[in-house]
Amino acid sequence: MASVAVLAxxxxxxxxxxxxxxxxxAFIVFIPAIVVIVYLEGRVAAIAxxxxxxxxxxxxxxxxxxxISAEDWTRxxxxxxxxxxxxxxxxxxxxELHEALEVAEARLVAVEATESRxxxxxxxxxxxxxxxxRHGELLQSNKRFCEMTGREEHELARLKLEAxxxxxxxVAVLEQLRSLGNSTASFDAEVRLLTKDxxxxxxxxxxxxxxxxxxxxxxxxxxxxxISERRKAHETLRAQKEWLDxxxxxxxxxxxxxxxxDMTIAGSEKFWDILGLPPAPVRHLEELSAxxxxxxxxxxxxxxKPSSAVNYDAEIRVRRTNDHVRWVALRGREEINDxxxxxxxxxxxVTEQRQIILLRDAAKKRERIILEERHRFSNLFPxxxxxxxxxxxxxxxxxxxxxMLIDRIRTLEATHLLLARHGSSSGVLRELVDRELQPFAxxxxxxxxxxSILMSGxxxxxxxMVLHELTTNSVKYGALSDPKGRIEVKWGVASDxxxxxxxxxxxxxxxxxxxxxxxxxxxxxxxGADGTPLVGHSPKLEISERGLRxxxxxxxxxxxx
Numbered sequence: 001m002a003s004v005a006v007l008a009x010x011x012x013x014x015x016x017x018x019x020x021x022x023x024x025x026a027f028i029v030f031i032p033a034i035v036v037i038v039y040l041e042g043r044v045a046a047i048a049x050x051x052x053x054x055x056x057x058x059x060x061x062x063x064x065x066x067x068i069s070a071e072d073w074t075r076x077x078x079x080x081x082x083x084x085x086x087x088x089x090x091x092x093x094x095x096e097l098h099e100a101l102e103v104a105e106a107r108l109v110a111v112e113a114t115e116s117r118x119x120x121x122x123x124x125x126x127x128x129x130x131x132x133x134r135h136g137e138l139l140q141s142n143k144r145f146c147e148m149t150g151r152e153e154h155e156l157a158r159l160k161l162e163a164x165x166x167x168x169x170x171v172a173v174l175e176q177l178r179s180l181g182n183s184t185a186s187f188d189a190e191v192r193l194l195t196k197d198x199x200x201x202x203x204x205x206x207x208x209x210x211x212x213x214x215x216x217x218x219x220x221x222x223x224x225x226x227i228s229e230r231r232k233a234h235e236t237l238r239a240q241k242e243w244l245d246x247x248x249x250x251x252x253x254x255x256x257x258x259x260x261x262d263m264t265i266a267g268s269e270k271f272w273d274i275l276g277l278p279p280a281p282v283r284h285l286e287e288l289s290a291x292x293x294x295x296x297x298x299x300x301x302x303x304x305k306p307s308s309a310v311n312y313d314a315e316i317r318v319r320r321t322n323d324h325v326r327w328v329a330l331r332g333r334e335e336i337n338d339x340x341x342x343x344x345x346x347x348x349x350v351t352e353q354r355q356i357i358l359l360r361d362a363a364k365k366r367e368r369i370i371l372e373e374r375h376r377f378s379n380l381f382p383x384x385x386x387x388x389x390x391x392x393x394x395x396x397x398x399x400x401x402x403x404m405l406i407d408r409i410r411t412l413e414a415t416h417l418l419l420a421r422h423g424s425s426s427g428v429l430r431e432l433v434d435r436e437l438q439p440f441a442x443x444x445x446x447x448x449x450x451x452s453i454l455m456s457g458x459x460x461x462x463x464x465m466v467l468h469e470l471t472t473n474s475v476k477y478g479a480l481s482d483p484k485g486r487i488e489v490k491w492g493v494a495s496d497x498x499x500x501x502x503x504x505x506x507x508x509x510x511x512x513x514x515x516x517x518x519x520x521x522x523x524x525x526x527x528g529a530d531g532t533p534l535v536g537h538s539p540k541l542e543i544s545e546r547g548l549r550x551x552x553x554x555x556x557x558x559x560x561x
Contacts, residue, residue: 033049034049034053034082034087035086035090042094043091046083047084047087050083050087051080054076054077054080058072058076123143126144127225128142128144128145128224128225129141129142129145129221130156130222133218133219134177134218134220135160136161136174137161138156138160138161141153141156144224148201149194149196150197151196161173162174163194164193166191166192166193168192169189173191176189176207177220180220185208186208186209187207189207190204190231191203191205202226202230202231203226203228204224205222205224207220207221208221248270253270253346253347253348254268254271254348255344256268256271256330256332256345258300258343258344259340259342260340260343264282264284265282266281266282266283275288275318276291276321277291292316292317292319293319296314299314299330300316310334311332311333312330312331312332312333312343312345313330315327315329316328325351327351327354328350329350330347331347407472428454428455429452429454432467433448433489436467436468437487437489440487444480444486444487445510446487448489449489450490450491450492451492453491453559456559459554459558462534463534463559465526466526466533466536466552470550472523474487474508474548478508479509482510484510485508485510486509487508489506490505491503502553502554502555502559503551504536504554505550506549506550507548508547508549509546527539527541527550527552528552533552536555536558537552537553537555538551538553539551539552
C-alpha cells in the first residue's frame with residue numbers, strides 16, 4: 001500500500017508540475033519514488049512502477065498537447081532506463097545489506113553463546129578468577145575467589161587488589177602490575193592473600209594483560225591458585241632436608257646417585273671430600289676409576305640388578321693423592337624409575353673402623369696363640385710323665401733306657417717345632433708324615449697320598465708318636481731295613497661312616513715278617529696293638545710274609561678338624 005501511495009503521489013505531482021511549469025517539466029520527479037519503491041518492495045515492483053510512471057507521463061502530455069513530442073519520448077525513455085538501473089543497483093545494495101545484517105546477527109548470537117559458556121566456566125572454575133585493571137581495581141570475580149577470601153562479590157567490588165595482598169608482598173606485585181603490557185604480557189607471583197577474618201593463605205597469582213587494540217585494553221585477567229597445602233608441604237620438606245643435612249653432617253656422611261643410563265654420578269660436597277676429589281655437580285662414572293682400587297671397581301660400576309628395588313651394600317678402597325688408601329662404605333638402593341636404572345645412597349669413610357677391626361682381630365689371634373701355646377706346654381709334662389712310666393728298663397740296661405727315652409722326647413720336640421712353625425697349636429697331617437719319612441725318601445720307595453687334613457695340637461702330638469713308632473718298627477724289622485722295601489702311606493674320608501672319619505693306612509711290602517707277635521711293648525701300646533691307640537680308634541695290625549698293614553680311624557672330633 002505504501003508503494004501504491006508513493007506511485008500515485010508521484011504521478012499527481014508530475015501532472016501538477018507540468019500544468020504549472022509547462023513544457024519545462026521533467027520526468028525526473030519520479031526518481032525519488034522509484035528509490036522508495038525499490039527499498040519497500042524490491043527490484044520488480046520498482047521497474048513496474050517506473051513503466052507505469054513513464055506511461056502516465058506520456059498519456060498526460062498527449063491529452064494536454066494533443067500529441068507527444070520527441071523530447072517527451074526522450075525523457076520517458078531516460079526515465080525507464082534510469083529507473084531500471086536504480087532498481088537493479090538499489091536492489092543489490094538492499095540484498096547485500098540484508099545478508100550483512102544476517103551475518104552480524106549470527107555473529108552476535110555466537111558471541112552471546114561464547115560469553116555464556118565463558119561466564120559458566122568463570123563462575124564454576126576450580127580456581128579463582130578475577131578481572132582488574134592496572135590500577136588494581138577489582139572489576140569482576142568468580143565464586144571460587146569469593147570462597148577463598150570469604151567475601152561476597154559486591155564486597156570485593158568495593159576493594160582494590162592491594163587490600164587483599166599481605167603488606168610484605170604488596171609492593172612487588174603492584175610494581176609489576178603497573179608495568180604489565182609495557183615490557184611483559186604476563187607475570188606470576190606467590191603471595192599471601194588476606195581473608196575476611198584476617199587470616200592469610202598462600203596463592204599463586206598469574207597476571208595476563210589484554211591486547212592493546214582490544215576494547216578493554218586496560219583490563220588484566222588474574223588466575224588465582226590456592227597453594228597453601230603445597231606451600232605447607234614444601235616447608236615440611238625443607239625442614240626435613242635441614243634435619244637430614246644436619247644428620248648427614250653429624251655422621252660425616254655424603255650422598256650420591258649413579259645413573260647407569262648416562263653412566264654419570266652426582267654427589268654432595270661431603271661425598272667428593274670422602275673420595276678426595278674437588279666438588280662437582282656431576283661427573284662421568286669413568287672418572288672415578290682413577291681413585292678407586294681396580295679390584296673394587298666392579299662393586300661401584302657394576303650394572304644394577306634388573307629388579308625394581310634392591311638394597312645395595314659395598315665397601316671400596318680409594319687411593320688419595322698422597323697414596324694413602326681409605327676405605328669407603330657405600331649403602332643405598334638400586335631402583336628403576338621411568339626406565340632409568342639408578343643407584344642412590346650414602347657414603348662414609350670407615351678407614352678407622354676397618355683399622356680397629358684389624359687390630360682387634362690381630363690381638364685376638366695373638367691371644368689365642370698364647371693360650372694355645374700355654375695349653376700345649378701344660379700338656380707336654382703329663383705326656384713326658386706318661387712316657388717315663390710306660391717305658392720299662394730293658395734287662396736293667398740304663399743306657400738302653402736313656403736312649404729309648406731320649407728318642408721319644410725328640411719325637412715330641414720335632415712335633416712341637418712343627419706346630420710352632422705354623423704359629424698355632426694345629427698341624428697338617430701330611431707334614432707330620434713327610435717329616436717322619438723324609439730321612440728315607442732318597443733310599444727307599446715311599447708313596448704318600450691324601451687330602452690336606454688339619455689336626456689340633458694334642459692330636460698332632462699323639463699322631464706324631466704313632467708315626468714315629470711305625471717308622472722305628474719298620475727300620476728295625478720292616479721295609480725300611482731292606483733296600484727293596486716299599487712303604488705306602490695314604491688317608492682319606494671313610495665312605496661307610498656317618499661322621500666322616502679319616503681312615504689312615506700304613507702299608508709295608510718287599511720284606512716279609514713273621515705273623516706272630518712276640519710281646520707287646522711300649523710301641524705296641526702307642527699304635528694300639530692291644531686295642532687302644534694313643535689317638536684314634538679301631539686300629540688294625542696285619543703282619544704277613546708279604547709285609548705289614550696298619551689301619552687307624554681318626555674321628556673329626558678327635559683331631560679337632
